[in-house]
Amino acid sequence: MVRFENVGLRYGAGPEVLQDLTFSIEPGSFQFLTGPSGAGKTTLMRLLLLSLKPTRGLISLFGTDSSKLDKDEITSIRRRIGVVFQDFRLLDHLTTYENVALPLRVQNRREDSYRQEVVELLNWVGLGDRMQVYPEVLSGGEKQRAAIARALIVRPDLLLADEPTGNVDPTMARRLIRLFVELQRSGTSVVVATHDLGLMDQFDGAKRLVLAGGRLHIYE
Amino acid sequence: MTGARSMVDSEESPAKPGWISRSRATGVALVPAASIAGRTLVTVVAIMTFLASLAAGGAVLISQTSRDWRSAVSREATIQVRPVPGRDIEADVREAVRIAAGAPGVESAQPLSKHDSEALLEPWLGQGAALDDIPVPRMIVVKLASRRTVDFAALRDQLLKSIPTAALDDHRMWSERLADMANVLVAITLVLLALLVTAMALAVSFATHGAMAGNREIIEVLHFVGASDGFIARQFQRRFLSLGLRGGMIGAAGACFVFLAAGLLSRRLIATPSGEQLEALFGSFSLGVVGYAAVVAIALVSAALCGQTSRVIVFRRLRNLS
Numbered sequence: 001m002v003r004f005e006n007v008g009l010r011y012g013a014g015p016e017v018l019q020d021l022t023f024s025i026e027p028g029s030f031q032f033l034t035g036p037s038g039a040g041k042t043t044l045m046r047l048l049l050l051s052l053k054p055t056r057g058l059i060s061l062f063g064t065d066s067s068k069l070d071k072d073e074i075t076s077i078r079r080r081i082g083v084v085f086q087d088f089r090l091l092d093h094l095t096t097y098e099n100v101a102l103p104l105r106v107q108n109r110r111e112d113s114y115r116q117e118v119v120e121l122l123n124w125v126g127l128g129d130r131m132q133v134y135p136e137v138l139s140g141g142e143k144q145r146a147a148i149a150r151a152l153i154v155r156p157d158l159l160l161a162d163e164p165t166g167n168v169d170p171t172m173a174r175r176l177i178r179l180f181v182e183l184q185r186s187g188t189s190v191v192v193a194t195h196d197l198g199l200m201d202q203f204d205g206a207k208r209l210v211l212a213g214g215r216l217h218i219y220e
Numbered sequence: 221m222t223g224a225r226s227m228v229d230s231e232e233s234p235a236k237p238g239w240i241s242r243s244r245a246t247g248v249a250l251v252p253a254a255s256i257a258g259r260t261l262v263t264v265v266a267i268m269t270f271l272a273s274l275a276a277g278g279a280v281l282i283s284q285t286s287r288d289w290r291s292a293v294s295r296e297a298t299i300q301v302r303p304v305p306g307r308d309i310e311a312d313v314r315e316a317v318r319i320a321a322g323a324p325g326v327e328s329a330q331p332l333s334k335h336d337s338e339a340l341l342e343p344w345l346g347q348g349a350a351l352d353d354i355p356v357p358r359m360i361v362v363k364l365a366s367r368r369t370v371d372f373a374a375l376r377d378q379l380l381k382s383i384p385t386a387a388l389d390d391h392r393m394w395s396e397r398l399a400d401m402a403n404v405l406v407a408i409t410l411v412l413l414a415l416l417v418t419a420m421a422l423a424v425s426f427a428t429h430g431a432m433a434g435n436r437e438i439i440e441v442l443h444f445v446g447a448s449d450g451f452i453a454r455q456f457q458r459r460f461l462s463l464g465l466r467g468g469m470i471g472a473a474g475a476c477f478v479f480l481a482a483g484l485l486s487r488r489l490i491a492t493p494s495g496e497q498l499e500a501l502f503g504s505f506s507l508g509v510v511g512y513a514a515v516v517a518i519a520l521v522s523a524a525l526c527g528q529t530s531r532v533i534v535f536r537r538l539r540n541l542s
Protein backbone atom coordinates (compact mmCIF):
# COMPACT_ATOMS: atom_id res chain seq x y z
CA MET A 1 0.00 0.00 0.00
CA VAL A 2 2.77 2.42 1.00
CA ARG A 3 6.42 1.91 0.13
CA PHE A 4 9.39 4.09 1.02
CA GLU A 5 12.74 3.32 -0.61
CA ASN A 6 15.87 5.16 0.50
CA VAL A 7 13.87 8.30 1.15
CA GLY A 8 15.81 11.33 2.35
CA LEU A 9 14.62 14.82 3.15
CA ARG A 10 16.43 18.06 3.79
CA TYR A 11 15.10 21.58 4.17
CA GLY A 12 16.92 23.96 1.83
CA ALA A 13 20.69 23.54 2.06
CA GLY A 14 20.54 22.15 5.60
CA PRO A 15 21.44 18.62 6.69
CA GLU A 16 19.14 15.70 5.97
CA VAL A 17 16.50 15.48 8.67
CA LEU A 18 15.38 12.08 7.43
CA GLN A 19 17.87 9.63 5.91
CA ASP A 20 17.47 6.43 3.95
CA LEU A 21 13.97 5.59 5.10
CA THR A 22 12.98 2.20 3.72
CA PHE A 23 9.78 0.56 4.91
CA SER A 24 6.35 -0.46 3.77
CA ILE A 25 2.87 -0.30 5.19
CA GLU A 26 0.71 -3.28 4.34
CA PRO A 27 -3.07 -3.16 3.90
CA GLY A 28 -4.89 -3.68 7.21
CA SER A 29 -1.74 -3.24 9.29
CA PHE A 30 -1.23 -1.28 12.49
CA GLN A 31 1.97 0.57 13.31
CA PHE A 32 3.14 2.99 15.91
CA LEU A 33 5.57 5.66 14.79
CA THR A 34 7.66 6.83 17.69
CA GLY A 35 10.87 8.56 18.64
CA PRO A 36 12.07 11.49 20.71
CA SER A 37 10.68 14.96 20.18
CA GLY A 38 12.11 16.52 17.06
CA ALA A 39 13.07 13.16 15.56
CA GLY A 40 10.93 13.84 12.51
CA LYS A 41 7.68 12.01 13.24
CA THR A 42 5.49 14.84 11.99
CA THR A 43 7.77 15.31 8.98
CA LEU A 44 7.39 11.62 8.10
CA MET A 45 3.62 11.94 8.50
CA ARG A 46 3.67 14.89 6.08
CA LEU A 47 5.64 12.79 3.58
CA LEU A 48 2.97 10.09 3.90
CA LEU A 49 0.28 12.73 3.33
CA LEU A 50 2.13 14.03 0.24
CA SER A 51 2.37 17.50 1.71
CA LEU A 52 6.17 17.30 1.49
CA LYS A 53 8.28 16.04 -1.38
CA PRO A 54 11.35 13.94 -0.57
CA THR A 55 14.71 15.25 -1.72
CA ARG A 56 15.68 11.75 -2.75
CA GLY A 57 14.33 8.22 -2.86
CA LEU A 58 10.99 6.78 -3.89
CA ILE A 59 7.62 7.05 -2.22
CA SER A 60 4.93 4.82 -3.65
CA LEU A 61 1.35 5.25 -2.47
CA PHE A 62 -1.38 2.83 -3.49
CA GLY A 63 0.90 1.50 -6.19
CA THR A 64 1.75 4.90 -7.72
CA ASP A 65 5.10 6.70 -7.68
CA SER A 66 4.33 9.93 -5.83
CA SER A 67 6.78 11.95 -7.94
CA LYS A 68 4.67 11.29 -11.02
CA LEU A 69 1.38 12.49 -9.56
CA ASP A 70 -0.25 15.69 -10.73
CA LYS A 71 -2.37 17.92 -8.45
CA ASP A 72 -5.66 16.15 -9.17
CA GLU A 73 -4.13 12.73 -8.59
CA ILE A 74 -2.64 13.91 -5.29
CA THR A 75 -6.08 15.16 -4.25
CA SER A 76 -7.72 11.83 -5.08
CA ILE A 77 -5.00 9.93 -3.19
CA ARG A 78 -5.43 12.26 -0.23
CA ARG A 79 -9.13 11.37 -0.20
CA ARG A 80 -8.10 7.80 0.55
CA ILE A 81 -6.09 8.94 3.58
CA GLY A 82 -7.65 10.01 6.88
CA VAL A 83 -5.64 12.36 9.07
CA VAL A 84 -5.96 13.11 12.77
CA PHE A 85 -3.92 16.13 13.73
CA GLN A 86 -2.31 16.55 17.11
CA ASP A 87 -4.13 19.87 17.58
CA PHE A 88 -7.44 18.50 16.19
CA ARG A 89 -7.78 21.26 13.56
CA LEU A 90 -11.55 21.42 13.86
CA LEU A 91 -13.03 24.50 12.22
CA ASP A 92 -14.48 26.69 14.96
CA HIS A 93 -17.34 28.10 12.89
CA LEU A 94 -18.69 24.66 12.01
CA THR A 95 -20.63 22.35 14.33
CA THR A 96 -19.35 18.89 15.21
CA TYR A 97 -21.64 17.44 12.54
CA GLU A 98 -20.40 19.90 9.93
CA ASN A 99 -16.76 19.27 10.83
CA VAL A 100 -17.16 15.54 10.51
CA ALA A 101 -19.06 15.87 7.23
CA LEU A 102 -16.38 18.14 5.79
CA PRO A 103 -14.35 15.52 3.83
CA LEU A 104 -17.56 14.43 2.07
CA ARG A 105 -18.73 17.95 1.46
CA VAL A 106 -15.47 18.95 -0.23
CA GLN A 107 -16.12 16.12 -2.70
CA ASN A 108 -19.27 18.02 -3.68
CA ARG A 109 -21.51 15.24 -2.40
CA ARG A 110 -25.12 16.09 -1.60
CA GLU A 111 -25.91 16.15 2.10
CA ASP A 112 -28.76 13.67 1.62
CA SER A 113 -26.21 11.10 0.50
CA TYR A 114 -24.09 11.24 3.63
CA ARG A 115 -26.22 12.60 6.48
CA GLN A 116 -27.14 9.18 7.85
CA GLU A 117 -23.53 8.04 7.63
CA VAL A 118 -22.22 11.04 9.58
CA VAL A 119 -24.87 10.67 12.29
CA GLU A 120 -24.07 6.99 12.71
CA LEU A 121 -20.34 7.66 12.91
CA LEU A 122 -20.86 10.40 15.48
CA ASN A 123 -22.96 8.00 17.53
CA TRP A 124 -20.24 5.41 17.15
CA VAL A 125 -17.57 7.69 18.59
CA GLY A 126 -19.93 8.77 21.39
CA LEU A 127 -20.72 12.25 20.12
CA GLY A 128 -24.34 11.59 19.17
CA ASP A 129 -25.60 14.24 21.55
CA ARG A 130 -22.89 16.78 20.63
CA MET A 131 -23.58 17.03 16.92
CA GLN A 132 -24.86 20.58 16.83
CA VAL A 133 -22.39 22.16 19.22
CA TYR A 134 -19.31 24.11 18.18
CA PRO A 135 -15.75 22.93 18.96
CA GLU A 136 -15.21 25.63 21.57
CA VAL A 137 -17.65 23.92 23.93
CA LEU A 138 -16.25 20.41 23.38
CA SER A 139 -13.83 18.90 25.88
CA GLY A 140 -10.35 17.82 24.74
CA GLY A 141 -11.47 14.19 24.45
CA GLU A 142 -14.59 15.14 22.51
CA LYS A 143 -12.58 17.26 20.12
CA GLN A 144 -10.20 14.38 19.61
CA ARG A 145 -13.07 12.00 18.84
CA ALA A 146 -14.62 14.53 16.46
CA ALA A 147 -11.24 14.82 14.69
CA ILE A 148 -11.02 11.04 14.48
CA ALA A 149 -14.58 10.80 13.15
CA ARG A 150 -13.69 13.37 10.48
CA ALA A 151 -10.72 11.21 9.46
CA LEU A 152 -12.86 8.07 9.34
CA ILE A 153 -15.91 9.36 7.52
CA VAL A 154 -14.35 8.72 4.10
CA ARG A 155 -13.58 5.10 5.16
CA PRO A 156 -9.89 5.67 4.44
CA ASP A 157 -7.52 3.00 3.26
CA LEU A 158 -4.83 4.62 5.39
CA LEU A 159 -5.28 6.47 8.67
CA LEU A 160 -2.54 8.77 9.93
CA ALA A 161 -2.89 9.97 13.51
CA ASP A 162 -0.33 12.41 14.89
CA GLU A 163 -0.14 12.19 18.69
CA PRO A 164 -3.86 11.42 18.88
CA THR A 165 -3.67 10.73 22.60
CA GLY A 166 -1.56 13.73 23.50
CA ASN A 167 -4.47 15.79 24.79
CA VAL A 168 -6.52 13.17 26.61
CA ASP A 169 -6.26 11.29 29.89
CA PRO A 170 -4.80 7.72 29.92
CA THR A 171 -8.21 6.04 30.04
CA MET A 172 -9.44 8.00 27.02
CA ALA A 173 -6.11 7.32 25.27
CA ARG A 174 -6.61 3.58 25.63
CA ARG A 175 -10.17 3.87 24.34
CA LEU A 176 -9.02 5.83 21.32
CA ILE A 177 -6.30 3.33 20.51
CA ARG A 178 -8.86 0.55 20.81
CA LEU A 179 -10.94 2.44 18.27
CA PHE A 180 -7.96 2.50 15.90
CA VAL A 181 -7.42 -1.22 16.39
CA GLU A 182 -11.07 -1.79 15.55
CA LEU A 183 -10.55 0.19 12.37
CA GLN A 184 -7.48 -1.79 11.45
CA ARG A 185 -9.52 -4.97 11.83
CA SER A 186 -12.03 -3.56 9.36
CA GLY A 187 -9.24 -3.24 6.77
CA THR A 188 -7.77 0.22 7.27
CA SER A 189 -4.00 0.58 7.64
CA VAL A 190 -3.26 2.67 10.72
CA VAL A 191 -0.17 4.72 11.55
CA VAL A 192 -0.22 6.30 15.01
CA ALA A 193 2.60 8.71 15.84
CA THR A 194 3.16 8.82 19.59
CA HIS A 195 5.90 9.14 22.14
CA ASP A 196 3.84 7.34 24.80
CA LEU A 197 5.79 4.10 25.33
CA GLY A 198 3.32 2.88 27.97
CA LEU A 199 0.49 3.10 25.50
CA MET A 200 2.44 1.14 22.88
CA ASP A 201 3.22 -1.58 25.40
CA GLN A 202 -0.49 -2.25 25.78
CA PHE A 203 -0.81 -3.11 22.10
CA ASP A 204 1.88 -5.69 21.43
CA GLY A 205 0.62 -6.73 18.02
CA ALA A 206 1.52 -3.43 16.39
CA LYS A 207 4.65 -2.83 14.32
CA ARG A 208 6.90 -0.12 15.76
CA LEU A 209 8.64 2.38 13.54
CA VAL A 210 11.21 4.19 15.66
CA LEU A 211 12.77 7.37 14.35
CA ALA A 212 16.08 8.42 15.88
CA GLY A 213 18.81 10.60 14.45
CA GLY A 214 16.91 10.91 11.20
CA ARG A 215 16.95 7.15 10.63
CA LEU A 216 14.17 4.62 10.96
CA HIS A 217 14.35 1.40 12.97
CA ILE A 218 11.61 -1.15 12.57
CA TYR A 219 10.49 -3.53 15.30
CA GLU A 220 7.93 -6.14 14.24
CA MET B 221 -20.84 1.22 10.66
CA THR B 222 -24.60 0.93 10.49
CA GLY B 223 -26.07 -0.20 13.73
CA ALA B 224 -22.71 0.01 15.51
CA ARG B 225 -22.57 0.90 19.15
CA SER B 226 -20.45 3.76 20.43
CA MET B 227 -16.84 2.66 20.42
CA VAL B 228 -15.98 4.97 23.26
CA ASP B 229 -18.67 4.67 25.86
CA SER B 230 -20.45 1.64 24.47
CA GLU B 231 -23.85 3.23 24.90
CA GLU B 232 -26.70 2.70 22.50
CA SER B 233 -27.31 5.84 20.51
CA PRO B 234 -30.27 6.85 18.39
CA ALA B 235 -29.71 6.13 14.72
CA LYS B 236 -30.77 9.53 13.48
CA PRO B 237 -32.08 12.29 15.68
CA GLY B 238 -34.90 14.20 14.06
CA TRP B 239 -33.28 17.61 14.45
CA ILE B 240 -30.39 16.66 12.23
CA SER B 241 -32.64 16.05 9.25
CA ARG B 242 -32.58 19.75 8.47
CA SER B 243 -28.89 20.22 9.08
CA ARG B 244 -27.20 23.39 7.94
CA ALA B 245 -24.25 21.34 6.71
CA THR B 246 -24.66 22.05 3.03
CA GLY B 247 -25.77 25.62 3.54
CA VAL B 248 -23.23 26.91 6.01
CA ALA B 249 -20.28 28.68 4.45
CA LEU B 250 -16.94 26.93 4.78
CA VAL B 251 -15.35 30.36 5.07
CA PRO B 252 -16.86 32.21 8.05
CA ALA B 253 -19.10 35.07 7.04
CA ALA B 254 -18.92 37.37 10.03
CA SER B 255 -15.56 38.30 11.41
CA ILE B 256 -13.87 41.50 12.51
CA ALA B 257 -11.48 41.23 9.55
CA GLY B 258 -14.44 40.72 7.20
CA ARG B 259 -16.25 43.77 8.55
CA THR B 260 -13.04 45.82 8.26
CA LEU B 261 -12.70 44.71 4.65
CA VAL B 262 -16.31 45.75 3.91
CA THR B 263 -15.62 49.15 5.51
CA VAL B 264 -12.40 49.68 3.54
CA VAL B 265 -14.07 48.67 0.27
CA ALA B 266 -17.05 50.93 1.00
CA ILE B 267 -14.86 53.96 1.74
CA MET B 268 -12.55 53.46 -1.23
CA THR B 269 -15.47 52.81 -3.58
CA PHE B 270 -17.18 55.94 -2.27
CA LEU B 271 -14.08 58.10 -2.88
CA ALA B 272 -13.33 56.59 -6.29
CA SER B 273 -16.99 56.97 -7.28
CA LEU B 274 -16.95 60.64 -6.28
CA ALA B 275 -13.83 61.13 -8.40
CA ALA B 276 -15.38 59.25 -11.33
CA GLY B 277 -18.65 61.16 -10.99
CA GLY B 278 -16.69 64.42 -10.78
CA ALA B 279 -14.80 63.53 -13.94
CA VAL B 280 -18.04 62.74 -15.75
CA LEU B 281 -19.66 65.99 -14.55
CA ILE B 282 -16.69 68.14 -15.54
CA SER B 283 -16.45 66.41 -18.89
CA GLN B 284 -20.19 66.90 -19.55
CA THR B 285 -20.13 70.53 -18.40
CA SER B 286 -17.07 71.40 -20.45
CA ARG B 287 -18.77 69.89 -23.47
CA ASP B 288 -21.82 72.05 -22.74
CA TRP B 289 -19.60 75.16 -22.37
CA ARG B 290 -17.89 74.51 -25.67
CA SER B 291 -21.13 73.74 -27.41
CA ALA B 292 -22.80 76.91 -26.10
CA VAL B 293 -19.87 79.14 -27.05
CA SER B 294 -19.36 77.56 -30.43
CA ARG B 295 -23.04 77.94 -31.39
CA GLU B 296 -22.95 81.68 -30.96
CA ALA B 297 -21.26 84.63 -32.66
CA THR B 298 -21.53 88.36 -31.99
CA ILE B 299 -21.75 91.36 -34.24
CA GLN B 300 -20.74 94.65 -32.75
CA VAL B 301 -21.90 97.90 -34.41
CA ARG B 302 -20.01 100.96 -33.23
CA PRO B 303 -21.79 104.31 -33.19
CA VAL B 304 -20.01 106.91 -35.27
CA PRO B 305 -21.15 110.42 -36.05
CA GLY B 306 -22.99 110.69 -39.33
CA ARG B 307 -24.39 107.16 -39.35
CA ASP B 308 -27.77 105.94 -38.20
CA ILE B 309 -26.87 103.22 -35.77
CA GLU B 310 -30.42 101.80 -35.66
CA ALA B 311 -30.40 101.43 -39.45
CA ASP B 312 -26.94 99.82 -39.31
CA VAL B 313 -28.16 97.36 -36.70
CA ARG B 314 -31.21 96.45 -38.79
CA GLU B 315 -29.00 95.93 -41.86
CA ALA B 316 -26.50 93.81 -39.91
CA VAL B 317 -29.35 91.65 -38.58
CA ARG B 318 -30.71 91.20 -42.09
CA ILE B 319 -27.31 90.21 -43.50
CA ALA B 320 -26.55 87.85 -40.64
CA ALA B 321 -29.98 86.22 -40.64
CA GLY B 322 -29.68 85.55 -44.36
CA ALA B 323 -26.25 83.91 -44.10
CA PRO B 324 -26.15 80.12 -44.52
CA GLY B 325 -25.92 78.20 -41.22
CA VAL B 326 -27.35 81.03 -39.14
CA GLU B 327 -30.39 80.18 -37.08
CA SER B 328 -31.25 83.66 -35.90
CA ALA B 329 -29.78 87.11 -35.36
CA GLN B 330 -31.14 89.08 -32.45
CA PRO B 331 -30.00 92.60 -31.57
CA LEU B 332 -29.68 93.45 -27.91
CA SER B 333 -31.96 96.35 -27.04
CA LYS B 334 -30.52 99.53 -25.63
CA HIS B 335 -31.82 98.42 -22.26
CA ASP B 336 -30.06 95.02 -22.56
CA SER B 337 -26.80 96.72 -23.53
CA GLU B 338 -27.05 99.01 -20.52
CA ALA B 339 -27.74 96.01 -18.29
CA LEU B 340 -24.57 94.35 -19.63
CA LEU B 341 -22.50 97.40 -18.74
CA GLU B 342 -24.10 97.93 -15.38
CA PRO B 343 -21.65 95.75 -13.41
CA TRP B 344 -18.77 97.96 -14.60
CA LEU B 345 -20.38 101.39 -14.73
CA GLY B 346 -22.85 101.06 -11.88
CA GLN B 347 -26.56 101.83 -11.76
CA GLY B 348 -27.81 105.11 -13.04
CA ALA B 349 -24.82 105.85 -15.24
CA ALA B 350 -25.55 108.33 -17.98
CA LEU B 351 -25.13 105.86 -20.84
CA ASP B 352 -26.71 108.20 -23.36
CA ASP B 353 -23.55 110.29 -23.17
CA ILE B 354 -21.30 107.35 -23.89
CA PRO B 355 -20.97 105.88 -27.40
CA VAL B 356 -22.02 102.38 -26.43
CA PRO B 357 -21.72 99.86 -29.28
CA ARG B 358 -24.79 97.77 -30.12
CA MET B 359 -24.51 94.03 -29.95
CA ILE B 360 -26.23 91.44 -32.15
CA VAL B 361 -26.32 87.86 -30.93
CA VAL B 362 -26.09 85.46 -33.84
CA LYS B 363 -27.27 81.90 -33.09
CA LEU B 364 -25.70 79.31 -35.36
CA ALA B 365 -27.46 76.18 -36.53
CA SER B 366 -24.12 74.55 -37.12
CA ARG B 367 -20.72 76.16 -36.83
CA ARG B 368 -19.37 74.11 -39.70
CA THR B 369 -21.80 75.46 -42.31
CA VAL B 370 -21.14 79.13 -41.55
CA ASP B 371 -18.62 80.95 -43.75
CA PHE B 372 -17.39 83.55 -41.26
CA ALA B 373 -14.98 85.20 -43.72
CA ALA B 374 -17.76 85.78 -46.30
CA LEU B 375 -20.14 87.05 -43.63
CA ARG B 376 -17.47 89.39 -42.28
CA ASP B 377 -16.78 90.78 -45.80
CA GLN B 378 -20.47 91.25 -46.52
CA LEU B 379 -20.99 93.09 -43.22
CA LEU B 380 -17.99 95.39 -43.75
CA LYS B 381 -19.12 96.26 -47.28
CA SER B 382 -22.53 97.41 -46.02
CA ILE B 383 -21.62 98.62 -42.54
CA PRO B 384 -17.98 99.70 -42.11
CA THR B 385 -18.50 100.09 -38.36
CA ALA B 386 -19.57 96.47 -37.83
CA ALA B 387 -17.24 93.83 -36.39
CA LEU B 388 -17.94 90.11 -36.35
CA ASP B 389 -16.58 88.05 -33.45
CA ASP B 390 -16.89 84.31 -34.15
CA HIS B 391 -15.75 83.45 -30.55
CA ARG B 392 -13.08 81.16 -31.97
CA MET B 393 -10.40 82.45 -29.62
CA TRP B 394 -12.67 81.98 -26.60
CA SER B 395 -13.84 78.65 -27.82
CA GLU B 396 -10.27 77.41 -28.24
CA ARG B 397 -9.21 78.74 -24.86
CA LEU B 398 -12.25 77.20 -23.24
CA ALA B 399 -11.58 73.90 -24.97
CA ASP B 400 -7.98 73.95 -23.73
CA MET B 401 -9.08 74.74 -20.19
CA ALA B 402 -11.79 72.08 -20.26
CA ASN B 403 -9.34 69.50 -21.62
CA VAL B 404 -6.86 70.31 -18.85
CA LEU B 405 -9.62 70.07 -16.24
CA VAL B 406 -10.81 66.70 -17.57
CA ALA B 407 -7.20 65.45 -17.73
CA ILE B 408 -6.58 66.52 -14.11
CA THR B 409 -9.79 64.78 -13.01
CA LEU B 410 -8.84 61.63 -14.90
CA VAL B 411 -5.38 61.62 -13.28
CA LEU B 412 -7.03 62.05 -9.88
CA LEU B 413 -9.43 59.25 -10.71
CA ALA B 414 -6.55 57.00 -11.80
CA LEU B 415 -4.68 57.75 -8.56
CA LEU B 416 -7.77 57.06 -6.47
CA VAL B 417 -8.55 53.83 -8.30
CA THR B 418 -4.92 52.73 -7.79
CA ALA B 419 -5.16 53.64 -4.09
CA MET B 420 -8.46 51.76 -3.94
CA ALA B 421 -6.93 48.68 -5.56
CA LEU B 422 -3.99 48.71 -3.14
CA ALA B 423 -6.16 49.35 -0.06
CA VAL B 424 -8.65 46.64 -1.03
CA SER B 425 -5.84 44.22 -1.80
CA PHE B 426 -4.13 44.87 1.56
CA ALA B 427 -7.43 44.63 3.42
CA THR B 428 -8.14 41.31 1.69
CA HIS B 429 -4.68 40.07 2.69
CA GLY B 430 -5.47 41.09 6.27
CA ALA B 431 -8.85 39.39 6.24
CA MET B 432 -7.29 36.25 4.75
CA ALA B 433 -4.63 36.04 7.46
CA GLY B 434 -7.11 34.49 9.90
CA ASN B 435 -8.16 31.85 7.39
CA ARG B 436 -4.87 30.03 7.07
CA GLU B 437 -6.08 27.09 9.13
CA ILE B 438 -9.26 26.72 7.07
CA ILE B 439 -7.20 26.46 3.88
CA GLU B 440 -4.95 23.83 5.46
CA VAL B 441 -7.81 21.76 6.88
CA LEU B 442 -9.74 21.82 3.60
CA HIS B 443 -6.54 20.84 1.79
CA PHE B 444 -5.82 17.91 4.08
CA VAL B 445 -9.37 16.55 4.11
CA GLY B 446 -9.18 16.16 0.34
CA ALA B 447 -10.54 19.38 -1.14
CA SER B 448 -9.14 20.22 -4.55
CA ASP B 449 -7.28 23.51 -4.96
CA GLY B 450 -10.04 24.83 -7.21
CA PHE B 451 -12.72 23.97 -4.63
CA ILE B 452 -10.86 25.83 -1.87
CA ALA B 453 -10.16 28.82 -4.10
CA ARG B 454 -13.84 28.97 -5.12
CA GLN B 455 -15.00 29.00 -1.48
CA PHE B 456 -12.78 31.95 -0.67
CA GLN B 457 -13.36 33.76 -3.92
CA ARG B 458 -17.14 33.52 -3.44
CA ARG B 459 -16.96 34.71 0.17
CA PHE B 460 -14.64 37.62 -0.56
CA LEU B 461 -16.53 38.57 -3.69
CA SER B 462 -19.66 38.75 -1.54
CA LEU B 463 -17.87 40.89 1.08
CA GLY B 464 -16.48 43.11 -1.69
CA LEU B 465 -19.91 43.45 -3.30
CA ARG B 466 -21.42 44.46 0.04
CA GLY B 467 -18.73 47.10 0.60
CA GLY B 468 -18.82 48.22 -3.03
CA MET B 469 -22.58 48.64 -3.05
CA ILE B 470 -22.50 50.62 0.21
CA GLY B 471 -19.81 52.94 -1.20
CA ALA B 472 -21.55 53.29 -4.56
CA ALA B 473 -24.91 53.95 -2.90
CA GLY B 474 -23.28 56.63 -0.75
CA ALA B 475 -21.74 58.31 -3.81
CA CYS B 476 -25.03 58.14 -5.76
CA PHE B 477 -26.81 59.67 -2.77
CA VAL B 478 -24.28 62.54 -2.71
CA PHE B 479 -24.80 63.25 -6.42
CA LEU B 480 -28.59 62.99 -6.16
CA ALA B 481 -28.62 65.29 -3.12
CA ALA B 482 -26.30 67.77 -4.87
CA GLY B 483 -28.59 67.68 -7.94
CA LEU B 484 -31.68 68.36 -5.82
CA LEU B 485 -29.89 71.14 -3.95
CA SER B 486 -28.65 72.73 -7.16
CA ARG B 487 -32.18 72.69 -8.59
CA ARG B 488 -33.43 74.45 -5.47
CA LEU B 489 -30.66 77.02 -5.65
CA ILE B 490 -30.96 77.57 -9.38
CA ALA B 491 -32.80 80.86 -8.93
CA THR B 492 -30.07 82.32 -6.73
CA PRO B 493 -26.82 83.89 -7.99
CA SER B 494 -24.69 81.23 -6.28
CA GLY B 495 -26.87 78.52 -7.82
CA GLU B 496 -26.30 80.01 -11.26
CA GLN B 497 -22.54 80.04 -10.65
CA LEU B 498 -22.62 76.43 -9.52
CA GLU B 499 -24.65 75.39 -12.52
CA ALA B 500 -22.30 77.26 -14.82
CA LEU B 501 -19.33 75.41 -13.32
CA PHE B 502 -20.73 71.94 -12.75
CA GLY B 503 -23.90 71.77 -14.78
CA SER B 504 -26.98 70.33 -13.14
CA PHE B 505 -25.06 67.68 -11.07
CA SER B 506 -26.91 65.10 -13.10
CA LEU B 507 -24.53 62.17 -13.63
CA GLY B 508 -26.53 60.55 -16.38
CA VAL B 509 -26.29 56.94 -17.44
CA VAL B 510 -22.52 57.12 -18.05
CA GLY B 511 -21.84 58.51 -14.56
CA TYR B 512 -23.98 55.96 -12.75
CA ALA B 513 -22.53 53.17 -14.90
CA ALA B 514 -19.03 54.33 -13.88
CA VAL B 515 -20.02 54.23 -10.18
CA VAL B 516 -21.47 50.72 -10.53
CA ALA B 517 -18.38 49.62 -12.48
CA ILE B 518 -16.11 50.86 -9.69
CA ALA B 519 -18.14 48.91 -7.11
CA LEU B 520 -17.92 45.78 -9.26
CA VAL B 521 -14.17 46.25 -9.78
CA SER B 522 -13.68 46.55 -5.99
CA ALA B 523 -15.65 43.36 -5.42
CA ALA B 524 -13.84 41.50 -8.19
CA LEU B 525 -10.54 42.65 -6.74
CA CYS B 526 -11.44 41.18 -3.34
CA GLY B 527 -12.43 37.88 -4.89
CA GLN B 528 -9.40 37.66 -7.15
CA THR B 529 -6.94 38.65 -4.41
CA SER B 530 -8.33 35.97 -2.10
CA ARG B 531 -8.01 33.42 -4.93
CA VAL B 532 -4.36 34.35 -5.52
CA ILE B 533 -3.62 34.11 -1.78
CA VAL B 534 -5.30 30.70 -1.53
CA PHE B 535 -3.25 29.31 -4.41
CA ARG B 536 -0.06 30.78 -2.92
CA ARG B 537 -0.80 29.12 0.46
CA LEU B 538 -1.65 25.83 -1.22
CA ARG B 539 1.61 25.94 -3.17
CA ASN B 540 3.44 26.25 0.14
CA LEU B 541 1.52 23.28 1.53
CA SER B 542 2.46 20.93 -1.30
